[in-house]
Amino acid sequence: MVPGEYYLALAGLVFVIGGIGVLTRRNVIMILMSIELMLNAVNLTFIAFAKMHGNMMGQMFVIFVITVAAVEAAVGLALIISLNRRKATLNVDEINILKW
Amino acid sequence: MEWPFFIIFGLGMLISSLLVITRRNVVHAALYLLLTLFCAAALYVMLEAEFLAAIQVLIYAGAIMMLYVFVIMLINVRESMAERQWQRQKVAAGVIGALLAAEFFVILIKGIWVPSAKTAEAAKAALNAYGGNTEAFGVTLYTEFLFPFEVVSLLLLAAMIGAIVIAKREI
């Protein structure tokens, strides 16, 4: 029997790795993928807690998180396609027209 | 008996997530993300949430990753971009990451509140009366969480229309 805390530790580590990915990568799609990593870590945390408490709430949250992740991926990628038509670059540093 | 599987899938998830953020080629990173999602689904099965594991493989690994792969290939990110990562930002990211991980570990070591074994067992027995994870899921989703379910379906509709309109060449 693996105690629930190990799952939480694993989820925490994956969340931190995703966070580092968001902060260091310059490619827009890589940033979106790191956000997906963080969302997965959150899902794992929810399910671990659902098991530890014997409650169904955790698993319900996970289905909504997965749905919202799908929504965000779809709209984010549509934005990237539209952006790519204008500027043909995927580097976040070069998308700075609104900068002061 | 669970420990070997936990170690395999846990290590798999960690190593593939590390590979996701360090690959230069975006398609390889997407494939490693697919591997991470699989390991996560295996961990869900070990946590007795097999319906969610199937949903994860079907939706996350099957549909969302397909969307990513499609967009990567459409925009043709073949030329591996020479990414100029600012040295300052790498260090800052590392520091923030280390702080966050340290905070997680402090909380874990101090101890997490879980209900006593008896209430947990009682709640679990009440759920198992439904006859399995899928049935319990279905009942809870359509009774307690009916309103969020409807709201989420509206959200999906809005996202669908929004994505099509944003990505069209001319409206």
Added chain:
Amino acid sequence: MVLEVLFALIKIVIVWGTVSLLVAYMTYFERKLIGHMQVRLGPMRVGPHGLLQPIADGLKLFLKEDIIPREADKAVFILAPLFALIPAFVVYSVIPISSGFVIANLNIGLLFVVGVSSLGIFGIVMAGWASGSKYSMLGGFRSAAQMISYEIFLGFALVGPLMLAGSLNMLDIVEAQKETWFIVYQPLAFVLFFIAGLAETNRIPFDLPEAETELVAGFHTEYSGMKFAFFFLAEYANMMVVCSIAAVVFFGGYLGPGAPGAHWFILKVFIGMFFMMWLRATLPRLRYDQLMGLGWKLMFPLALANIFLTGLLMYLV
């Protein structure tokens, strides 16, 4: 504990070996069948009546030179055929061949099947992209878009019998058909499932993405040798998977007039395969926009209507 693992391993080896052999001989069966339907004989030379043809084909493809184009992404190029072939075999681990013979009796069997089938699309997209040529990429995209759309209709068509059976467990679904098979209650769902299955496996009349007159050969233009053999086998293995799921969900799996047994299941799968090959010999192929239009404008509303009607009738009756 160890004994269970051993039994499971033996079952896996049996199923894997049988499916591989059957898939190889399905190619021969199809050529013979289409030949006879077109008033010619099909393969006759290699062995008596051409029975050793698959072995000769396999040997040829195995010994061919393995070419990897210069512009190709090597790792993804080599990985793509595996992604196409492995999900077909993995699905066989939940299909009940007889009441005692199922490798893994999962509680979420049907959902597992649909989920793992959706991974086969990755192989095609990666093959199209990793080949490094525009034709392959376009063919891969077309094929993947078609497969993704019809995957949805496949799932929706399966919800009808699922509601009748009340469980995702494959054994429960078969047992729920003890009195009447689900084909009697859900004929529309079966027709939708079959058409979606044809489109899922890129068979005629939906095989525009890999037709030789379009885009050279679609996503497997640049593939030769063993990798091409994998794609070829993957198509037939997926066909067998679709027929097996149809047999289990609509036609009562291993149940039959008389004693239930594995022979009924195998008979039903063969009849399904025969029907699919018959369609290949008879129908022309659909144009791509006709294909997508048929799916989204006709099959999707019909699938939703089927679910609604099933629910309504189950509530009233």
